[in-house]
Amino acid sequence: MSSLPLDEIPRGQQAISVLWPSFIVAIVASGVFFSAFNPRDLTPYNLDIQVSPLAAYSIGFFLFWLLALLSSLGTMYFTISNCRFLKKQRN
Amino acid sequence: MDTSQAPPGETDLYAAHKKIYPREVSGYFSRLRSLSLIILLGIYYVTPLLQWDGRQAILFDLPARKFYLFGLILWPQDFIYLAALLILAGLALFFFTALLGRVWCGYACPQTVWTEAFLWMERKIEGNRGRRMKLDKAPTSAAKIRTKVLKHAVWIAFSLWTGFTFVAYFTPIDVLASELLSFNLGPWETFWILFYSFATYGNAGFMREQVCKYMCPYARFQSAMFDSDTLIVAYHPERGEPRGSRRRNVKPAEVGLGDCIDCNVCVQVCPTGIDIRDGLQYECIACSLCIDGCNEIMDKMSYPRDLIRYTTENSALGKRQHILRPRIIVYACILLLLCGLLVGHISQRIALDLDVIRDRNTLYRETRDGLIENVYTLKILNMDSKAHSYRLWAEGIDGLKLVVDEPEILVEAGAVQQLVVRLQADELNLEARSVPVNFHLQAEDSNHLKTVEEARFVGPGKS
Numbered sequence: 320m321s322s323l324p325l326d327e328i329p330r331g332q333q334a335i336s337v338l339w340p341s342f343i344v345a346i347v348a349s350g351v352f353f354s355a356f357n358p359r360d361l362t363p364y365n366l367d368i369q370v371s372p373l374a375a376y377s378i379g380f381f382l383f384w385l386l387a388l389l390s391s392l393g394t395m396y397f398t399i400s401n402c403r404f405l406k407k408q409r410n
Numbered sequence: 411m412d413t414s415q416a417p418p419g420e421t422d423l424y425a426a427h428k429k430i431y432p433r434e435v436s437g438y439f440s441r442l443r444s445l446s447l448i449i450l451l452g453i454y455y456v457t458p459l460l461q462w463d464g465r466q467a468i469l470f471d472l473p474a475r476k477f478y479l480f481g482l483i484l485w486p487q488d489f490i491y492l493a494a495l496l497i498l499a500g501l502a503l504f505f506f507t508a509l510l511g512r513v514w515c516g517y518a519c520p521q522t523v524w525t526e527a528f529l530w531m532e533r534k535i536e537g538n539r540g541r542r543m544k545l546d547k548a549p550t551s552a553a554k555i556r557t558k559v560l561k562h563a564v565w566i567a568f569s570l571w572t573g574f575t576f577v578a579y580f581t582p583i584d585v586l587a588s589e590l591l592s593f594n595l596g597p598w599e600t601f602w603i604l605f606y607s608f609a610t611y612g613n614a615g616f617m618r619e620q621v622c623k624y625m626c627p628y629a630r631f632q633s634a635m636f637d638s639d640t641l642i643v644a645y646h647p648e649r650g651e652p653r654g655s656r657r658r659n660v661k662p663a664e665v666g667l668g669d670c671i672d673c674n675v676c677v678q679v680c681p682t683g684i685d686i687r688d689g690l691q692y693e694c695i696a697c698s699l700c701i702d703g704c705n706e707i708m709d710k711m712s713y714p715r716d717l718i719r720y721t722t723e724n725s726a727l728g729k730r731q732h733i734l735r736p737r738i739i740v741y742a743c744i745l746l747l748l749c750g751l752l753v754g755h756i757s758q759r760i761a762l763d764l765d766v767i768r769d770r771n772t773l774y775r776e777t778r779d780g781l782i783e784n785v786y787t788l789k790i791l792n793m794d795s796k797a798h799s800y801r802l803w804a805e806g807i808d809g810l811k812l813v814v815d816e817p818e819i820l821v822e823a824g825a826v827q828q829l830v831v832r833l834q835a836d837e838l839n840l841e842a843r844s845v846p847v848n849f850h851l852q853a854e855d856s857n858h859l860k861t862v863e864e865a866r867f868v869g870p871g872k873s
Contacts, residue, residue: 332624339625354489357475372473373580373598 326399326406337395341387348383349376429546430619432529433539433678437702446517447526455571458578463795466582476824481795482756483824487763494752501748503628505741507635509733511642515629516697521621524572524614525681528565535561539678565615566607573607619682623693633692638723639732643696645676645687645718646726653687659712669713676700676718686718760858761794764851766865773868781811781834782869788829790851792821798853802831806847807867808839833867843871 328336358375362368370378460467462480469478477484477492484491506513515522536542536557548554577599578586589595595603613621622629636642650670656662662669670687677685679699684691686700704718725731769785777783792798799820804812813832821827833847847867853859 335625350492351489354486354492357486371596371598373596376472377598377601 325402333395333399337388337391341384341391344387345380345384348387349380352383353379428683430681430683431539431542431678432681432699433675433703434533435675435679435699435703435706437705439698440702443517443526443697443699447523450518450523451527455575458575458583466584468579469582470580472580474824483761483793483795485791485793488759491752491756494748498745498748498752501741501745504635505738505745507632508637508640508737508741511636511640512632512694512696513641515622515632515695519695521613521618521626522681522695522697524610525618527568528614529681531564531568532561535564562615565611569607569611569614570603572610573603573605576606577603619693619695622682622695629692629695637735637737638729639735641696641720641722642690643686643694643698643701643718644690644721644726645670646716647687650687650717658710662713669708669717671707671711673707675703675707679703760861761792762798762800762851762853762859762861763789763791763793764849764861764863765789765791766849766863768865768868774870777834780837782837782840782867783832783834784867785830785832786849786865788831788849790819790821790827790829792823792825792827794859795823797822798855798859801852801854802829803850804833804847805850807835807845810835810839810847810867835867835869837869840867840869840871844868 353376358370358372358379361375457468458466462478465478467478467480471478475486477488503514532542536545545554545557574586574590575583580602581599586595586599589599617625646669649668651668652666653670653672654665654667655672656665656667676687677683677700679702680686681697681699682693682695684693686694698720701716701718701720705715708715708717722731765788767787767789769787772785775783788802790800797820799818802812802814802819804810811834813834814829815831816829819827819829845867847865849863849865851861851863
């Protein structure tokens, strides 16, 4: 357990603890997803999208990153707001 | 949570970051470390230049969905090997951590490798520790700006080279180089070169030990793999304490002090800025530079070496040391077993795949000779690194005839060939409406390269 209340962790470290784990998750997710599906065979929402394979992989990676980032952000938000709430109750 | 009761060491963790100026040091371990770093950097930058069979030896060709590893070509269906390799890497980390402690952190982690490379450039441009600290404290001047600009220019150039090399693992380096020289890089290639360069510049130039402290998951859980026989870097407090400064060649006993002269060299050389004399800390990446630093001082004082040394908890406490212990043996056995399985499986891997799709438009048709005919599309995937011609035959029905229009089935290395073939059979030999048939495919020049694929043959059925 950290001895410092979570909401007092510097902003920079908060940002990293959201960005970094989601980055790692995005790498794993892209690897698993694109080994199973060839982007050439995918037509999301029946849209006719013509992009190069490298663009498809890159965009896929960033979408995974965004998803994981939102989840991490949610965890961070709830943890910090609960921490503030508990502190207020205690005082 | 009450912060006042927190141990002081832990609250320091979140204090505002102080820039660390690691002092240069020379000695056995720093030479060993430099050697390891140079070899690893060399592998990283040289690998994309290696050629194999007229192509790049190691290439992750994403557009074609093929991974080239020297003679081996891996396809998406071989993903299992990659997963196995990752599990092996994880297990190897367990094994080496239990045995040698954080040898990975100190000698092989990319964060360490590139940080040291950047530090080396910094030293060459800004000078030693004292000069660097003085330069940062000095008021802005033309000379200071010149030095700083030069340092960052060199760092950025090195980062760009690193980013370029990274992308060259995915796009052949000769193509990438000619695109770069003709200012014709694709947008995503440009993006990834810049992205990776920026990450290198940021991590190795600025973040440095903070990556180990705040971002590295391994640093947090490595202690779970440690036991009392794991190799650690440790200070010898019984010998060193009470510490204190003294004149050279003074015997410690004469002044009532231990061997530690409190010169702080061990703190100054530390890339994570800790004091090893405070005991084992999770910030310690076991780079062993403090050992070299301290030994240098001990030599100058004519005291015995190894006041700070590689040791284990057991041997530091004077207990028996066990290198072969259950944990090590279990890790080693699992590691060897998995290695064997992986190597065995890859060597047994058949670099050939056959896919059979029955023509869905017509169930069957009758030929002029009164035979029942089915049409199939065959997809032959040659996963080998050289071209092969193949022999194809089918069985499953008496008197089954295979009609192939092409005179020879030749598939280039790493290519997929589509082939439309027909099967013909006499209606009298069909025992049901739908009968299983087997397509056999075998390379002409290898008994090992063969595969069988089942399909259905459909006829009018018994009336």
